[in-house]
Amino acid sequence: MKKFLLLFVVLVAGSAVHAQPNETLIKNATVLTVTRGTLTNTDVLIRNGKIAGVGKNLTASANAQVIDATGKFVMPGIIDAHSHSMLDTINEGTLAVTSMVRTEDVLNPTDVDLYRGLAGGVTTLNLLHGSANPIGGLNSVVKIKYGRPASEFLFPGAMPGIKFALGENVKRSSSPNTPGVTRRYPNTRMGVEEVIRDAFTRARDYKRTWDEYRAASAKDKNLIPPRRDLQLEPLVEILEGRRYVHAHCYIASEILMLINLADEFGFKIKTFQHVLEGYKVAKEIAAHGAGASIFADSWGYKIEAYDAIPYNAAIMTRAGVVVSMNSDSDERARRLNIEAAKAMHWGDLTEEQALKLITLNPAIQLGIQERVGSIEVGKDADLAIWNAHPFSVYSRVDTTFVDGAVYFDRAQDLARRPELAKERATLEQAEPNKPPARGAQSPNTPRRRPTTRTDDEIDELEERP
Secondary structure: HHHHHHHHHHHHHOOOOOOOOOOEEEEEEEEEEEOOEEEEEEEEEEEEOOOEEEOOOOOOOOOOOEEEEOOOOOOOOOEEEEEOOOEEOOOOOOOOOOOOHHHHHEEOOOOOOHHHHOOOOOEEEEOOOOOOEEEEEOOOOEEEOOOOOOHEEOOOOOOEEEEEEOOOOOOOOOOOOOOOOOOOOOOOHHHHHHHHHHHHHHHHHHHHHHHHHHHHHOOOOOOOOOOOOOOOOHHHHEEEEEEEEEEOOOOHHHOOOHHHHHHHHHOOOEEEOOOOOOOHHHHHHHOOOOEEEEEEOOOOOEEEEOOOOOOOOHHHHOOOOOOOEEEEEEEEEHHEEEEEEEEHHHOOOOHHHHOOOOHHHHHHHOOOOOOOOOOOOOOOEEEEEEEEOOOOOOOOOOEEEEOEEEEEEEHHHHHHHHHHHHHHHHHOHHHHOOOOOOOOOOOOOOOOOOOOOOOHHHHHHHHOO
């Protein structure tokens, strides 16, 4: 019940702020454009959800909303290239190849972490399937339009993608090899490679069958089409360059393995995710044309993460790899600005290079760089106003825009808290929420019939972990 009340409170807080005028003028800000340097005492004009102007002394219509951002910073909305927020379920671990499942089918627009992400300046997420499978499910790229229906979250025109995974998670390293129990294949890194190769061999044959049918059906309209295979169709899209591959990985040898396998079948890996040993094979990743979406300084939490170093972002950036910082965490998503700032300390990246780690670079990795990732005229007005430089640990977001509409406003959030606290207190006093008197049966608790168990059943229960 407490979790429900928290969701209710935040939903009400978030739902009141995204009705906006067609025009908004942000005045006198320090604008971190990402692509055109830092502009001081600069205005940003938003019109009909787009950035309509960037410069000094801009004018707006009489009905425009005007925000005085003197002493504040405006930057593009942060893009998280690896998230599981908003997903009611993440993994389908029963098969090694689950390319037929879609994260789009389990979007939860009431997830409170979305509102918290907006409060951290995050506007776009790449929602990935879990890492239980060599070939996992289809991803979803979304804009955080908290308080709106799930269908409105989907990023229009974003390149479709799919989750691959390598290493310990796939071969179930954390699951013991129990005698007499058959484990799901694969059980080794060799098996992971074989599963992916087998899947693409089948997909290539499937594609050939359909190509032959389409060619023949142009002459003979009575031909029966081949049976559709929902598992193989996404893999055909990969072979045809119409779907991105985002591959969970850690160690250098498996990174090279997947690059070689992709070259064998003629497709590209769009991003390596986590890629903790990417610095060891940075030149090979760059030559393949893949990006890398990483953690700033997380390592040692399992064996394959032992060789990670905090210089990973800088080394790969200097090798020509498009690098982004991701969260893979509802909590870390709120401070990706600080994760990016760490790359200035660990590796001496410039401020602009560090800013790109959470804006333009993840946009490139998702194929949406023409829409978001920098402050330029014509791009979507996905912006955040910060009260100080975003790389300061003391900074906070005052306002977050998505398509020109305000989806987080700190002043409104603070103003509504007393009212919401009062409403919550009223709800908590409702009869179903009152704790039962000592010794009394709760009206919501079903009555249980006394049961008897055999000695064998009792032994079995006691032996369970």
